[in-house]
Amino acid sequence: MSGVELIATATFGLEAIVAQExxxxxxxNVSVENGKVTFTADLSAICRANLWLRTADRVRLKVGEFKATTFDELFEKTKALPWPELIPADANFPVEGKSVKSTLFSVSDCQAIVKKAVVESMxxxxKTQWFEERGPVYKIEIALLKDIATLTIDTTGPGLxxxxxxxxxxxxxxxxxxxAALVLLSRWHPDTALLDPFCGSGTIPIEAALIGQNIAPGMNREFVSEKWPSIPKELWRQARKETHDLANYDQPLEIRGTDVxxxxxxxxxxxxxxxxxDEFIHFQRMSFTEISSKKKYGKIICNPPYGERxxxxxxxxxxxxxxxxxxxKFDTWSFYILSSHPKFESLFGKPASKKRKLYNxxxxxxxxxxxxxxxxxxxxGGLIKENGYALTT
Structure with missing residues (x-):
């Protein structure tokens, strides 16, 4: 395994952000479709994508794609893919699946057929009739969309x-x-004040701090593909070293989170x-009605309650x-607010400059x-600074 084709899966509405990442x-070499971003790269991309992607759900290794309208067709075309080149003899290779608008609509049957085809290929x-499956995990997914079958192996494990x-x-x-996507969409810069007046468990301020200091979101966790023998340990070591080398722990931040x-x-x-x-974020118990700031410019990014009931x-x-x-009162600040209410703008009293459809x-x-x-x-000096970035005059 050298050159690979990878799929970074994404929540609806975030595909363009994942593609930019x-x-x-x-x-x-990046292509964008609903719910996924496909790209080709070298083997180290499995390590780097898992460590660095902030807005993707997971990273999958694409094994093959073909049309299948019968179970025989699904079996034969799956069996023809290079499974033994990817999966070792002792691997644990469960199969999961999904089917949308496809002739083969029974997910359980599709999973069983793919499992049998992979076993026959291996x-x-x-040269064995039985696989104990006690080794590293290679979770296979069969995804059918309008009769097109895509076979992938999950490289991530628990979601990103x-x-x-x-x-x-x-x-x-x-x-x-x-x-993280809300922060990236706001085009917030580390030298700009950020306030979340509905911070809850602190996720938006924490993700902003990680972005502000260029800390890789996967730096302190493990991934299922770290145990794959086909990915040299040195690639993971280099990828993790890169996360430490590029982190900017000296970047000062002014991030606040408040909640009632x-x-x-x-x-x-x-x-x-x-x-x-924790040393870069100030959290405080406070009603949103009490918020204030001495900063003339800044950004409010928040996810207030929706009131679904x-x-x-x-x-x-x-x-x-x-x-x-x-x-x-923050008349020189920018606001970024997530809401499910269809009349939010009229209630807030002002039409948004821009809005984007997402799913929470x-x-x-x-x-x-x-x-x-x-x-x-x-x-x-001789430079003009805008949002902390030096521009030549």
């Missing part, structure tokens, strides 16, 4: 949102991958400590109106973006 890692190579720092969580926590729930604030502080960024809706609508009043779990939401005035360019 892949390109930022230096991989240019029998020929390893499992950073390892959120051992405690408040009610309805936002996924780390989505929180004292227990949530305690959890947020603990999570930030687990992530190693009908009984809560009136209170939530009242809160959105109050948010509009409170946030208006199974909830369809919009990301309302209110752009404030751009900070003036700062002169520093």
């Amino acid at each position: 892949v390109k930022d890692l230096g991989y240019q 029998k020929t190579k390893y 949102h499992k950073r390892g720092y959120r051992r405690l969580a408040g009610q309805a926590p936002i996924k780390e991958t989505l929180a 729930d004292n227990e949530a604030v305690k959890i947020a502080r603990n999570n930030a400590m687990e992530a190693g960024v 009908l009984s809560e809706l009136r209170e939530i609508e009242k809160m959105y109106k109050e948010m509009g009043r409170v946030f208006s 779990g199974d909830i369809k939401v919009d990301y309302y973006q209110y752009f404030g005035p751009r900070p003036p360019k700062k002169r520093d």
Whole structure:
């Protein structure tokens, strides 16, 4: 295994952000489809993509893709793929599946057929009739979409949102991958003040701190493919060394998270400590109506309560109106607010500069973006500084 084709899976609405992250890692042969970003690279990309991708759900190794409308066709075409080149004789290779708008709609039957085909393929190579499957895990997925079968092997293990720092969580926590996406979409820079007045367990401020100091989100966790014999240990060692070399621990940050729930604030502080960024974030128990800042420019990024239950809706609508009043005091700041309410803009009292459709779990939401005035360019010797970046004059 040298050159590989990888698929970074993504939540609906985040595909373009994942694609940009892949390109930022230096991989240019990138294609984007609903729910996935496909790219080709060398073997080290399995290590680097898992360590660095902030907004992808997981990284899959693509084994093959073909049309299949019968079980015989699925079996024969699966068997013809180079499984023995990828999977060792002692591997544990479970099969999972999904089928959307396909003739072969029985997922359990498709899984069984793929499993049998892989076993038959490996029998020929390893000259055995039985595989004990006690070794490293190679989880295979058969994904059928409109009769096109895509066979992949998961390289990640637990999803990429499992950073390892959120051992405690408040009610309805936002996924780390989505929180990172909200920060990236805001185009926040590390020298800009950031405030989350509904911080809950602290996920948005923590993800911002990791971004601000260029800390790889997967730095402190393990991945299932680290145990694959086909990926030299040296590649993982080099990839992990890169995460340490590129981290900018000296970057000062001004990030605040507030919440009316004292227990949530305690959890947020603990999570930030687990992530190693607690000294860069100030968490405080406070109602959003009390927020203020001495900073003239900054960004509010938040995921306030949605009020999915009908009984809560009136209170939530009242809160959105109050948010509009409170946030208006930050007249030179930008606001980025996630909400599922279809009339959020009218309740907030102002149309958004831009909005983007996303999903928070199974909830369809919009990301309302209110752009404030751009900070003036700062002169520093012979350079003009804008948002902390030096521009030649």
